[in-house]
Amino acid sequence: MPMQILWFRQDLRLSDQRALLAAVAAGPVLPVYILDDETPGLRPMGAASRWWLHHSLAALDASLRKRGNRLLLLRGPSAATLRALAASTGATRIHATTHYEPWWKAAQADLADLLTLHPGHTLADPASVTSGSGGRYRIFTPFWRALLNQMPPPDPLPAPQHIPATDGPDGDTLADWALLPTDPGWSTGFTAWQPGEKGAHRALKAWLPQVAGYETTRNLPSEAGTSRLSPHLHFGELSPATVWHAALDAAGKAAASFTRQLVWRDFGQGMIDTLPDSHWVPHRDAFARFPFRDAPADLRAWQRGRTGYPLVDAGMRQLWQSGWMHNRVRMVAASFLTKHLLIDWRRGEEWFWDTLLDADLGNNAMGWQWVMGSGVDSSPYNRIFAPVGQSEKFDAAGYIRRWVPELAPLSDTDIHAPWRAARPTAAYPAPIVDHAQARTRALSAYESIR
Numbered sequence: 001m002p003m004q005i006l007w008f009r010q011d012l013r014l015s016d017q018r019a020l021l022a023a024v025a026a027g028p029v030l031p032v033y034i035l036d037d038e039t040p041g042l043r044p045m046g047a048a049s050r051w052w053l054h055h056s057l058a059a060l061d062a063s064l065r066k067r068g069n070r071l072l073l074l075r076g077p078s079a080a081t082l083r084a085l086a087a088s089t090g091a092t093r094i095h096a097t098t099h100y101e102p103w104w105k106a107a108q109a110d111l112a113d114l115l116t117l118h119p120g121h122t123l124a125d126p127a128s129v130t131s132g133s134g135g136r137y138r139i140f141t142p143f144w145r146a147l148l149n150q151m152p153p154p155d156p157l158p159a160p161q162h163i164p165a166t167d168g169p170d171g172d173t174l175a176d177w178a179l180l181p182t183d184p185g186w187s188t189g190f191t192a193w194q195p196g197e198k199g200a201h202r203a204l205k206a207w208l209p210q211v212a213g214y215e216t217t218r219n220l221p222s223e224a225g226t227s228r229l230s231p232h233l234h235f236g237e238l239s240p241a242t243v244w245h246a247a248l249d250a251a252g253k254a255a256a257s258f259t260r261q262l263v264w265r266d267f268g269q270g271m272i273d274t275l276p277d278s279h280w281v282p283h284r285d286a287f288a289r290f291p292f293r294d295a296p297a298d299l300r301a302w303q304r305g306r307t308g309y310p311l312v313d314a315g316m317r318q319l320w321q322s323g324w325m326h327n328r329v330r331m332v333a334a335s336f337l338t339k340h341l342l343i344d345w346r347r348g349e350e351w352f353w354d355t356l357l358d359a360d361l362g363n364n365a366m367g368w369q370w371v372m373g374s375g376v377d378s379s380p381y382n383r384i385f386a387p388v389g390q391s392e393k394f395d396a397a398g399y400i401r402r403w404v405p406e407l408a409p410l411s412d413t414d415i416h417a418p419w420r421a422a423r424p425t426a427a428y429p430a431p432i433v434d435h436a437q438a439r440t441r442a443l444s445a446y447e448s449i450r
């Protein structure tokens with residue numbers, strides 16, 4: 001039977017992997033991952049993503065070896081590298097999962113004569129979620145309603161027991177790629193994660209008993225009230241269909257609030273499919289004129305969690321140390337950067353891109369444009385998250401104690417606003433801006449572009 005290439009990208013799994021099943025059905029398989037920093041327009045992965053990738057590829061190779069195969073590692077521009085590989089090995093077909101990042105779409109188009117694309121990265125093909133007149137949705141709620149018409153997604157398919165191998169080149173080793181960080185002061189907390197398909201299924205299993213309570217726990221950063229599946233989903237170690245079915249089996253109708261968030265992920269993929277520059281270009285033209293401040297010291301204080309606002313600082317330190325941040329805190333921290341400090345949302349988006357383990361072109365750009373108010377579906381411009389009010393409302397005392405330990409001795413009341421405490425905490429900075437003044441300044445900046 002003719003040899004098949006299986007091209008892995010952000011679908012680093014063997015279960016519910018339609019591209020793999022199609023390749024196995026057609027002939028012996030040569031699975032390949034290409035480290036691509038060269039395709040024109042491609043946005044290289046950030047440092048945290050590279051850490052995850054290293055471990056996820058090691059896990060994928062081990063799983064392939066258990067099934068009689070192995071992972072070939074190559075480096076270069078994807079389309080040219082695959083074409084050369086097909087020519088040198090005599091492979092007749094390349095199988096891959098469809099992706100929506102603009103550079104992946106370009107590579108997919110470039111390889112059209114050789115490539116068979118398979119679904120699975122999203123719950124539904126974003127292009128199939130359309131209005132009655134066939135148009136794509138720009139607003140989440142109608143998108144979600146239309147997508148529900150296609151749910152549940154197809155049942156997940158098991159991994160093949162055996163994946164027949166074939167000869168191929170030796171390729172690189174993971175060590176050649178030096179994906180792991182060299183800065184010893186960073187990434188120390190990443191070891192709490194278990195990248196790879198096994199770790200993803202373990203995280204899903206641990207989460208399922210909590211799905212039914214998600215609506216009440218999801219906004220409480222002091223609790224483990226969300227799934228933390230985002231890096232596993234970004235790298236495709238779990239298919240969204242697998243998560244959807246598992247959540248429904250575990251909680252029935254009470255899974256609705258959680259599965260709705262999975263649809264936000266599909267919405268983000270649809271956004272980059274139709275608005276591919278979303279990480280750079282504001283969806284609303286007026287925002288090109290927004291009077292951002294160039295304030296490197298303030299940007300640095302935000303990045304390092306030293307703004308003097310405990311909830312913001314706890315989030316930014318959680319990000320730095322563990323590679324992840326709670327969603328409620330992402331919104332507050334992003335609002336603080338863009339509205340309290342009037343720093344360009346793209347500086348924040350870039351920082352998240354580099355430091356988040358779940359950094360995702362669609363979700364990250366969507367999150368930042370939503371907070372900035374520049375997105376097609378976004379927060380109203382006059383919604384300025386009050387960092388102290390949010391901290392009190394969502395009971396963040398435990399979260400702050402965990403990530404800003406110098407504030408741990410403060411009472412549950414003072415910890416949200418340490419300047420109110422009878423005795424100041426010497427090691428913790430005073431607020432870098434006054435909330436009321438910053439709010440007024442932000443509102444007038446927004447007025448100026450209306």
Ligand SMILES: Cc1cc2nc3c(=O)[nH]c(=O)nc-3n(C[C@H](O)[C@H](O)[C@H](O)COP(=O)(O)OP(=O)(O)OC[C@H]3O[C@@H](n4cnc5c(N)ncnc54)[C@H](O)[C@@H]3O)c2cc1C
Pocket residue numbers: 218226227228229230231233234261262263264265268325326327328330331334352356358359360361363364365366367368371
């Ligand atoms: C400024 C900002 C930047 C963000 N950047 C990213 C990013 O780079 N990558 C990323 O995956 N998410 C991003 N998000 C969305 C969200 O914060 C994370 O998906 C979520 O916190 C991940 O935690 P979880 O897996 O516990 O999510 P859960 O609450 O358990 O949700 C389950 C899954 O649904 C998806 N999801 C949940 N909320 C959202 C959302 N608002 N938008 C899109 N998908 C969602 C994720 O895949 C998530 O893993 C960002 C949000 C903001 C406000």
